[in-house]
Amino acid sequence: QPVLTQSSSASASLGSSVKLTCTLSSGHSNYIIAWHQQQPGKAPRFLMTLEGSGSYNKGSGAPGRFSGSSSGADRYLTISNLQSEDEAHYYCETWDSNTRVFGGGTKLTVL
Amino acid sequence: DVQLLESGGGLVQPGGSLRLPCAASGFTFRNYAMTWVRQAPGKGLEWVSAISYDGAVIYYAASVKGRFTVSRDNSRNTLYLQMYSLRAEDTAIYYCARLNPHGAGSYSGYWGQGTLVTVSS
Numbered sequence: 001q002p003v004l005t006q007s008s009s010a011s012a013s014l015g016s017s018v019k020l021t022c023t024l025s026s027g028h029s030n031y032i033i034a035w036h037q038q039q040p041g042k043a044p045r046f047l048m049t050l051e052g053s054g055s056y057n058k059g060s061g062a063p064g065r066f067s068g069s070s071s072g073a074d075r076y077l078t079i080s081n082l083q084s085e086d087e088a089h090y091y092c093e094t095w096d097s098n099t100r101v102f103g104g105g106t107k108l109t110v111l
Numbered sequence: 112d113v114q115l116l117e118s119g120g121g122l123v124q125p126g127g128s129l130r131l132p133c134a135a136s137g138f139t140f141r142n143y144a145m146t147w148v149r150q151a152p153g154k155g156l157e158w159v160s161a162i163s164y165d166g167a168v169i170y171y172a173a174s175v176k177g178r179f180t181v182s183r184d185n186s187r188n189t190l191y192l193q194m195y196s197l198r199a200e201d202t203a204i205y206y207c208a209r210l211n212p213h214g215a216g217s218y219s220g221y222w223g224q225g226t227l228v229t230v231s232s
Contacts, residue, residue: 034218036156043206043222044148044156049213059220091156095216098170100146100158 004103022092029073120226133207141185149203
């Protein structure tokens with residue numbers, strides 16, 4: 001089954017941009033993933049799906065400042081013009097025939 | 112608007128049982144597969160189980176297989192997670208989510224607000 005690897009933490013300044021990474025395990029580099037945001041004390045919220053081609057589809061609640069891209073087994077979430085409300089945990093998710101997998105999550109701190 | 116409302120959480124002793132309902136509204140429930148995901152205190156998301164739109168296909172994580180049972184009542188627009196033989200490590204917030212189709216698979220497109228299950232004596 002696939003494994004998703006994320007850095008445990010990231011930080012960036014208010015108004016700047018940040019790029020978070022989710023890496024698929026060997027043999028699964030063409031998998032589609034989904035990105036989710038979890039603000040402190042809240043339930044997760046779907047942001048977008050992201051394919052290996054770099055094509056992404058955002059959910060209705062995802063701000064325009066969020067975008068996705070891909071390179072090989074890496075799936076990226078880029079947040080531009082960082083706002084204080086972007087401080088959250090970000091999780092990637094993927095799926096196989098009979099299982100679903102989440103990455104360990106990245107805690108983003110907005111400085 | 113899509114709404115998912117979990118309930119049934121609480122304090123239960125090790126070895127005990129609990130059933131979590133997830134009431135769905137704002138969409139045609141019988142058309143969508145559903146999933147349960149949990150989050151232990153201070154930890155990340157862990158997939159628990161998934162069920163097809165008609166209940167015919169069900170999957171479980173290895174950590175809960177044989178102890179948890181997922182089911183659905185499409186006439187009541189409700190998803191269930193029946194938990195048996197609960198352990199301290201099952202302590203978590205339990206979320207239900209709607210699975211949106213995408214290509215040959217699906218992703219967690221909408222999440223409930225979660226219900227806290229605490230397993231402790």
